[in-house]
Amino acid sequence: MADTVSSGLDRVLARVRRLPGAQHWRRCVVPACALGVCALLLLVLQHLSQTVDYRSVVVQLCHLSAPEWAGALGATAVSYVALVGRDAVGLRYVGATVPRIPLWVGATVGSALGNVTGFGALTGGAVRCRVYGVAGVTPVQVGQMTVFTSVTLALALALMTAAGMLASAGTLSGMIGLAPGTLRMIGAAVLAGFAVLIVACRATPTRVQLTQRFSLTFTVPARRDLIAQLALAVADVVAASVALWTLLPHGGAHVGFGQFLTVYAAAMLLGLIGHTPGGVGVFEAAMVCVLGASVPTPQMLAALLAYRAIYFGVPLVLSAGVLAAFEGRAQQAARASALAQRGAKSVSQLAPLFLAICTFVVGSMLVISGATPAFSKRIAILQTVLPLWVMESSQMLASLFGVLLLFVARGLLRRLDAAWWLALMIAALNLGLSLAKGLAFVETGVLCVLIVLLIATRERFNRHSSLFAERFTPGWLASVGMVIALAVWIFLFAFRDVEYSHHLWWQFAFDERAPRALRATLGASLFAAALACWQLLRPAAGRFEKPAEGDLIEAAGVVRAQERSDAVLAMMGDKSFLFSESRNAFLMYAKRGRTWAALHDPVGPRSEWPALIQRFVALAHAHGGRAAFYQVRADALPLYLDAGLTLMKLGEEAHIALPAFELKGSHRAHLRYALKRGERDGFSIEVIEAARVPDALPVLREISDAWLASRVAREKSFSVAAFTASYLAAQSVMLLRQHGEPLAFVTFMTTDLNTEATVGVMRHLPGASPYAMEYLFTQLALHLKSAGFGSLSLGVAPLSGMRPTPLASPWHRGAALAWRFGGWFYNFRGLRGFKDKFQPRWEPRYLAASGSMSVFLTLADLSRLAGGARS
Template sequence: MSWRSETPEDATPPDEALPPRSRPVRDWLSRNRTVLLALVTWVVFAAVAYTTYRITGDIRYKDILHALEATTWTDILIAGFFTVVSFVLLAGYDVNALRHLGKQANLVQVGMIAFSAYAIGNTVGFGPLSAGAVRYRGYSRLGLSGEQIAGVIAFVTLSFGLGLTVTTALAALVAADQVAGFAGLTPQMLRLLSAALLLALTVAAVILWRSDGWLRPHMPRPGIALGQLAITAADLMVCATVLWVLLPQDLEVSWISFVIIYAIAIGLGVLSHVPAGLGVLEAVILTTLGGSTGTDALLGSLVLYRVIYHVVPLLIAVVVVAWTEALEAFHSPRLEWAERMGTLLAPSLLGSLAVICGVMLIFSSVIPAREANLVWLAGYVPALLIEGAHFLSSLIGLVLFVAARGLTQRLDGAYWLTLGAASAAFLFTFVKALAPYEAVMLAALIGFLLLSRPLFDRPALLFSQTLTPPWIAGIATVAISAITILLFVQKDVAYSHDLWWQFEISAEAPRGLRALLGVVVLSALIAIRSLLQPSRPEPGMPDEAELQKALAIVEGQDMGEANLVRMRDKSLIFSDAGDAFLMYAVQGQSWISLFGPIGAPRAQAELIWRFIETARAKGGRPVFYQVPPSLLPLCADAGLRGLKLGERAVVDLEAMDLQSSQWAEQRQALRKGERMGLAFELLEPADLGPILDELQQVSDAWLAHHDTREKGFALGRFERDYVAEQPVAVLRAEGRIVAFATVMQTGTKAEATLDLMRFARSAPPGSMDVLLCNLLVEMKRQGFRSFNLGMAPLSGITAHQAAPFWNHLGQSVFEHGERFYNFRGLRSFKAKYRPDWQSRYLVTPGGVSPLAALVDVTLLIGGGLRGVMRK
């Protein structure tokens, strides 16, 4: 048997059910889905920008300024009030999600996490700055497991989608006469479609609530579901009201009709994957309401809405987090939770603020400055300096946008680049046009960066990393937006080649053209560098020097399983100080780390981040296999989730007493071995040479008898060089070896563990217990403190009603999967030795199915599909 085998090796990957010709297409789509999604996002946004430009053909920039000035402070304050109400309701999503999971948490803490998550998600909306990463970081510090946090995110996402659908359908039933024309339908047809959709959703919900299927445990209780639906409906109406109060008074559309239009616009924005739905909301509102009032007034209202509902909450969130960072100076025990939350959320919020400031600088470079400010500046500042400050500010905006990615990853290089760029841009605001709002935003970014300096402690080069397709798509979105704004603002200026060479204070179009050219050229260079950057070589196996370096680290730490690095079938990443390493292998799209970082605890966070970045740079998904609970917070900080795999059995050798009644069964096994004439011996590596042939014969016979083949990655193989490097416990009968086990241990003597354990067919019954009991006694005699019996897969997984689907699946397989693997029998065998059970986890990115990652792990251990099918 393979003692430490811990995966259901007979599992068949789901893609085997696909027709052979469909698999290459599916694999290609799977490999390139991120790039394809980025391209689709870029194309959608380009189409939206073009549509918006055509709709506003008769509108002039000055008309929008007049519309903004016509908005009263009363309307702005009312919109601000409804924004506060909206974010309070949004926090209700998280509260309901925790209720569904049966969890209680401090409402202030939940509100802080939810507010920060929505401030980022609503404003930036893509990838590394997403709300999901904020929830993982925040809720992990409140004691929620990876499965529970994933449940919160799934609940929030699903309930928003369903709530949006139900609310829109209900509103359409009420106001079909008013909105049917916008949809190109008759009122009767719109009512029929809405009623059919509501009926279908109701029937589906009733069936799921009354059924006993696998999805039933994940359904929220009717009270929670109805409460969540009410929150979603209220939030949608409140959000629509924020924009509604800013719209011109002569709008000939009722409030309920506008709520429906707003809901449709929000839904299309979500489906477009454009960051924050930028342009999609504007295009839908202008298309549907453009004939009811002035388009210039609509555009002014939309601009104010973006500022009030998106930018201001983000600034408030950053202020709150910066305040919690400042609390550290007071060391107030009552506010320790706030300090922890601030530490976790600050990088994401500061990254979002850097994005906003960068976009602001780029857009301001193509929008005319106040003429009075320019005339006043011309009396004190040379025109060439004004031109240079204007041009450089636009480039600094792009630098801030790119550096934001590094801020979310806590890179010290990104910190200093952002601080320097923001400081330069702050000075330029006084030179280019006396821009007070830009100066305030940049000053806020600088101040919050200075307060948060200790958080950015990862020594890594920002530009050594390749930008991912979503970030390149984000840069393209900003560039397209700037082009659209310039064309709109300067639509009355006749283009000529002479514009490029006009350097006059009053010449706004030439100044905007040059700034836009600089942004486009620099954006293209950044994108081309990322796309054409030499591909990182595929991970190779360590050479002898690297292996010896890793073994020196293994010898000085406490985990015996780390000796699997001796297999030489895994690639290595070392910490900068050389005091820790991480071993991994690649299977399909999964880059799989075994156990996580090994060595000095201070290097763990850096190695986790480096592994994640390396995997993503190659288009792979980072996966951590058999991770201990102590690493889950670090993984959560990187936006990953942990799902329980099972429990490993660890025997406390210091407490083991074979003379006590609790160990009577093991004491009898030792006596039985003596009566059968079985002789135990633990051989050191120097003594193995003469018996390797005999060990090989036992191993080959065992493999043939069980009709299986050697495994790898998380399990050892019988390879002479590998076996000869570690102690081997042998059991002899009449001088012949009838059983053996390889032993992994370290110099700290904190733990020893087994790897291979194989028997000849001639071994007497009970030889397994005889060998193991003798080995436990010998390890105790040598001073080892514990003995690791390996993992019992899928054991110890709870599956209460509110537990995530993974738990229910794992428990079901554990209870009913005996035909595939001896799950319960293996746990029962190990339980005889009275071990402590220690949880182990599979850690994956938030959007990745753990089943897909586990299939890749199974294939990697089994040596491919053929090895899995042969057990």
């Protein structure tokens, strides 16, 4: 019977998983539940704070003494020492050992991040995998250790709550809603269960298999490990509770420590079950609800806020210092030991995760700060030095920048360089805004810490991609929504005594703090909603996908059947294909950011070009992108104009008319000299046909690698020929030897029609004669002429032929200036001068792209495409 029910349940679950959109709905359920829990918590806090005003809480915070702050800091330090001990016991449980420094770093930094985010098993586990992995601890062992410590923490909280049920049943009765006698019975039963559990454990770990069907097994810890872990967890909780206890009025004289500890453990257990970040909301509601009769609510809320700042904020800041120190150590790793090198590198690689969390927290701080009133005394000081419009705009801009940081944090998590630059600029701008809106010194200090962290970890953000190229996950948008909801609630709480009126929106004065906060909160909410809606409603950006093997074969057939030899670049395999309906023609394209870039004109029968061009433009626009056709020829420009694209000249392509190419005459003297000099230097050439290229690849690769290393460069792509085995196999090679030793080579692309050839990959060894490439190209032209080819393309000279005219466009004028004075950045004239030696015919090449000003963004994306970037 049980097997029948189980198999039926499996079939039902399988059908649910196959339902359309089931995966999408699963991704949305957790964020929706989180938003629901957030709304419920805010309603509870609204009910609990009915008799409290914002100013009384702030006053209580300001009245906390230095000894109280110091006591809370000391208790926090003891708690984190216990956390280190818990990790040590957990590592012993999984049979692993870690040196002292990685143990302290992994335990403290992992716990700090896990406490702030509320996903300790994920963020804290990621930290421990990095740090403990240096000592050979596997991710599986870290996962087992995390489960062990998490379960034992819950058991310790249950143990402390059970003990409290016996000692303080009356206090817990109001919190749980059960009679004191019932609570005592439950507590006694739980304690008896713990005794049985400890007795049942053996002296050594024991593996237990739960079910035969699913082979679910777990390891029962040794008795000493369980007792040690429970004792350390109790010490951790007691120390954390002392951190809050010392912040209560008069050392918590209104409530005994035993009762307080019981309530604290139960509230922490509820927060653990609620799984909010650090139990926020659930923990506070439980503490206020139970202790509200013993401790005045304003004092309780002030103590809770200070506790959050000390127990959660201070470790996060100290962890930031640890991360910055390891980042600096990683940059000096050459002088450290092998273990220290691995440790520094491993910890510093946590920078994206850490900076993303810190940036999100700072963004939340800015949004919430904009919803709260500034101190009157500080406003009075600013009133004497700043005009009103500066203060008004500062609070609004700071809130908007805070919202932007909430979204930028995801880009930092993905290691995007654009996100790093934007986060740095926003943090730097907010330094002035935080002071101008109300002399927010704490806020300024936090921003300074973020700036230092960003600068220290710059090398970790090296991905060149658009910040908003990928959609934000529902979970991230839900997190942003919770921050905005909290800011709105805090605004309503802070200005509860201000009667709402439509006139508030238009009141501008130094002492009008409510209207200023109202406008800033509304602006932040609308800005966040606009960004979220844009993310949800914008079309899918699309992804670059390498062509399938079958598409490459079909494209090769089309390329061989036509005369344009530069179409062989399709065989590099780094571009996607868009085929015509007949599949007799295609476009090769790649994607970078919002730019969908097709290389050259379509390949195949010209009659199919117009439809292909229109389809490609529609495809790019359907994904919210910009269509671009790179290096198109002049005779096809009407097709691109008909498609509504903007034209821009890029440069000129050099074509040698091979039937007329000869070495006679004064204008060929330099070529004749290159040949004679080459013969004197022992040059000789060898033509390697496509069939023999695979055998010559090792020799060619050695030359190519040496050439790349001498220029500290990497392979290009898209419009620039690259050294790949599959691409070289589709063309022939001319190899240059000096005294029999390979010195340089050039590949040349041809089609079956043998009417046109195009130069492909060109490489030479460092230190080669300056006449080597000139000799090689001259011999190539002579060889192709004798083979009956009509033309040899030497490639495009960028910005060539860009001459300023009275009616020239701004781009044309700028390109002409770059051609004239840009030699420091790129040798434009030198490249043109080398090709001019062969007296070529110069043909213009153009860019056809969507938009007008966005064309410049397209050019930037095309540059990245040539450098190998894809998105």
